[in-house]
Amino acid sequence: MIDDGSSLTVEMEVEDSPAAAIAPREPPKIQRLEESVINRIAAGEVIQRPVSAVKELVENSLDADSSSISVVVMDGGLKLIQVSDDGHGIRREDLPILCERHTTSKLTKYEDLFSLSSMGFRGEALASMTYVAHVTVTSITKGQIHGYRVSYRDGVMEHEPKACAAVKGTQIMVENLFYNMIARRKTLQNSADDYGKIVDLLSRMAIHHNNVSFSCRKHGAVKADVHSVVSPSRLDSIRSVYGVSVAKNLMKVEVSSCDPSGCTFDMEGFISNSNYVAKKTILVLFINDRLVECSALKRAIEIVYAATLPKASKPFVYMSINLPREHVDINIHPTKKEVSLLNQEIIIEMIQSEVELKLRSANDTRTFQEQKVEYIQSTLTSSRSDPPVSPLLSGQKTQKVPVNKMVRTDSSDPAGRLHAFLQPKSHNLPDKVSSLSVVRSSVRQRRNPKETADLSSVQELIAGVDSCCHPGLLETVRNCTYVGMADDVFALVQYNTHLYLANVVNLSKELMYQQTLRRFAHFNAIQLSDPAPLSELILLALKEEDLDLGNENNDDLKERIAEMNTDLLKEKTEMLDEYFSINIDSNGNLSRLPVILDQYTPDMDRVPEFLLCLGNDVEWEDEKTCFQGVSAAIGNFYAMHPPLLPNPSGDGIQFYTKRKNIDQDLLSDAENAWAQREWSIQHVLFPSMRLFLKPPAAMASNGTFVKVASLEKLYKIFERC
Ligand code: ADP
Numbered sequence: 276m277i278d279d280g281s282s283l284t285v286e287m288e289v290e291d292s293p294a295a296a297i298a299p300r301e302p303p304k305i306q307r308l309e310e311s312v313i314n315r316i317a318a319g320e321v322i323q324r325p326v327s328a329v330k331e332l333v334e335n336s337l338d339a340d341s342s343s344i345s346v347v348v349m350d351g352g353l354k355l356i357q358v359s360d361d362g363h364g365i366r367r368e369d370l371p372i373l374c375e376r377h378t379t380s381k382l383t384k385y386e387d388l389f390s391l392s393s394m395g396f397r398g399e400a401l402a403s404m405t406y407v408a409h410v411t412v413t414s415i416t417k418g419q420i421h422g423y424r425v426s427y428r429d430g431v432m433e434h435e436p437k438a439c440a441a442v443k444g445t446q447i448m449v450e451n452l453f454y455n456m457i458a459r460r461k462t463l464q465n466s467a468d469d470y471g472k473i474v475d476l477l478s479r480m481a482i483h484h485n486n487v488s489f490s491c492r493k494h495g496a497v498k499a500d501v502h503s504v505v506s507p508s509r510l511d512s513i514r515s516v517y518g519v520s521v522a523k524n525l526m527k528v529e530v531s532s533c534d535p536s537g538c539t540f541d542m543e544g545f546i547s548n549s550n551y552v553a554k555k556t557i558l559v560l561f562i563n564d565r566l567v568e569c570s571a572l573k574r575a576i577e578i579v580y581a582a583t584l585p586k587a588s589k590p591f592v593y594m595s596i597n598l599p600r601e602h603v604d605i606n607i608h609p610t611k612k613e614v615s616l617l618n619q620e621i622i623i624e625m626i627q628s629e630v631e632l633k634l635r636s637a638n639d640t641r642t643f644q645e646q647k648v649e650y651i652q653s654t655l656t657s658s659r660s661d662p663p664v665s666p667l668l669s670g671q672k673t674q675k676v677p678v679n680k681m682v683r684t685d686s687s688d689p690a691g692r693l694h695a696f697l698q699p700k701s702h703n704l705p706d707k708v709s710s711l712s713v714v715r716s717s718v719r720q721r722r723n724p725k726e727t728a729d730l731s732s733v734q735e736l737i738a739g740v741d742s743c744c745h746p747g748l749l750e751t752v753r754n755c756t757y758v759g760m761a762d763d764v765f766a767l768v769q770y771n772t773h774l775y776l777a778n779v780v781n782l783s784k785e786l787m788y789q790q791t792l793r794r795f796a797h798f799n800a801i802q803l804s805d806p807a808p809l810s811e812l813i814l815l816a817l818k819e820e821d822l823d824l825g826n827e828n829n830d831d832l833k834e835r836i837a838e839m840n841t842d843l844l845k846e847k848t849e850m851l852d853e854y855f856s857i858n859i860d861s862n863g864n865l866s867r868l869p870v871i872l873d874q875y876t877p878d879m880d881r882v883p884e885f886l887l888c889l890g891n892d893v894e895w896e897d898e899k900t901c902f903q904g905v906s907a908a909i910g911n912f913y914a915m916h917p918p919l920l921p922n923p924s925g926d927g928i929q930f931y932t933k934r935k936n937i938d939q940d941l942l943s944d945a946e947n948a949w950a951q952r953e954w955s956i957q958h959v960l961f962p963s964m965r966l967f968l969k970p971p972a973a974m975a976s977n978g979t980f981v982k983v984a985s986l987e988k989l990y991k992i993f994e995r996c
Pocket residue numbers: 331335336339360362363364365373378379380381394395396397398399400401402445
């Protein structure tokens with residue numbers, strides 16, 4: 276209370292005398308900072324926390340060609356960090372300037388930066404440590420009978436180097452880190468201790484530098500928390516550091532590109548498979564042997580995992596990327612935690628596709644025992660003389676193609692879509708960023724056969740879907756690019772050099788049906804905020820239907836039909852709930868629906884029709900027919916039908932303008948519904964189809980896909996213009 280009162284007075288005083296508030300202030304005097312202040316500020320940047328000191332020291336040891344590095348830590352690194360190596364050591368005559376700022380043995384001129392193979396180059400790390408801690412160095416060089424020990428403070432030796440007994444290499448002790456930076460020390464002491472971070476750092480280093488043995492332990496502890504031995508096999512190193520459970524679930528990945536126009540790199544690594552389960556992504560990334568972070572790559576990989584694997588497990592990924600030295604700028608971050616790459620986007624994209632390919636093929640063979648899909652020339656692609664080969668099957672690199680055959684292959688790249696040419700509208704869509712992450716995470720699906728039902732009827736239905744699959748259409752669906760909506764029902768898609776019109780209602784209906792079977796008995800649920808009474812919903816649907824009975828008992832009859840259907844569905848509640856996550860509560864209210872595709876909810880206006888269809892059209896006696904019927908009803912309900920309100924950006928606008936007073940709410944509802952649907956088509960339907968749809972052969976002839984143009988032919992026409 277007292278506090279409140281006083282702050283109020285202060286405010287009032289200020290308000291009472293506005294002149295005081297704007298009184299001109301004398302410009303503060305600019306002065307030169309003292310060298311020691313400058314150095315301490317700079318040091319605080321380089322050595323942000325104990326783990327940054329460990330990283331610098333270990334990198335120095337690696338630069339000194341060590342084959343064994345051991346780290347001892349006390350009090351999370353605040354009390355002591357001690358790094359010992361068996362490297363080439365430091366010459367006696369270099370010791371006086373060892374810890375001065377900008378003294379290094381690794382760089383002499385700026386240009387060296389681009390041909391450098393050492394980790395360090397700034398000559399700042401040791402100096403920085405001496406400004407924020409007490410540093411003692413013991414080192415011996417080859418051929419010497421004894422070593423030297425010397426302590427440093429603020430960049431300078433505290434005394435002449437003392438001769439001492441020493442084993443091969445260098446030992447650096449950093450004590451009382453941040454002793455002179457009270458605030459930093461306090462925040463670090465309060466935060467969880469850095470020891471975990473140090474262990475993590477050394478684990479990462481150990482699996483990459485598998486020609487060096489690493490150990491890390493707490494001071495006084497007998498057992499090391501990281502202990503790696505030199506091994507020629509990377510997988511062995513991963514096994515010894517991260518354990519068998521990680522190593523046994525890894526797959527090797529490799530990509531290399533040698534494009535003379537600039538994108539040249541090699542990547543090799545290991546990625547976790549679908550059996551690996553973890554809550555947090557581990558991406559151990561080395562670029563030209565430097566341990567770095569790259570959030571864009573991390574996100575790109577997470578997206579692929581989320582979109583491809585059944586469980587929401589985060590991946591374990593080790594990757595080592597090598598590029599020509601001149602393509603990497605290592606000098607963009609004070610602790611060299613990040614680097615900047617030439618052609619970063621392309622590199623990330625290529626790695627992402629490789630990871631996706633690897634996962635998808637591993638997943639396909641594992642979950643569906645899918646036979647290798649031989650390309651069968653389909654009616655859709657018959658005009659091509661050279662059959663398109665799926666990258667999924669060939670793993671071949673793309674080759675230069677003539678311009679008239681160039682196609683957009685990145686299905687997630689928005690550029691070139693119809694949207695890009697249209698005036699953006701501010702639709703009220705939550706988080707509708709068309710980023711790849713949203714796209715991919717929106718299609719996270721379960722595909723694990725263990726999770727689908729054991730029921731043979733469901734297995735048979737799934738087998739039926741697989742056996743009807745049209746290979747040419749499958750190829751088209753997997754590799755096509757969504758261009759935009761051509762009208763209310765047809766989307767324009769591009770596949771190789773052809774343009775097709777694809778019926779999104781048919782496609783989505785089929786996809787939802789297939790997904791219902793695949794997720795059978797393992798659905799996530801959509802909880803309805805207002806449970807709705809079944810009988811009323813069914814009645815509503817009946818009223819919509821034109822029964823045309825032509826007598827006044829019409830309503831009575833409808834009520835009776837509604838009643839019967841309600842009773843029927845109530846009888847089936849247990850089954851509907853258990854297998855399809857359709858919940859009808861004890862009061863006869865519909866309270867829960869299944870999630871068929873993540874991030875997609877069906878149009879609730881279609882619930883009445885759905886319930887009526889369940890009641891009327893499902894054959895409940897035979898198990899298989901029953902499941903098929905319910906799945907088909909769900910498929911139809913969840914399909915991406917045109918919204919019930921006319922499309923305000925199409926011909927439907929007449930519907931709104933004809934009304935004398937345009938109802939703004941109605942108009943904006945309609946706009947939202949249409950925009951929402953289009954978003955879902957682009958970001959949920961197409962990405963999901965690419966991954967999961969097995970298009971039935973019937974779709975090749977029933978107008979679901981219609982070829983409208985071929986780029987080569989169009990190109991010939993344009994060429995003449
Ligand atoms: P940088 O690594 O950028 O050169 P540092 O301050 O980390 O700068 O180290 C300064 C110099 O000290 C290095 O260039 C190297 O010559 C020497 N040095 C540091 N640590 C070691 C070590 N463990 N073994 C041998 N030489 C070392």
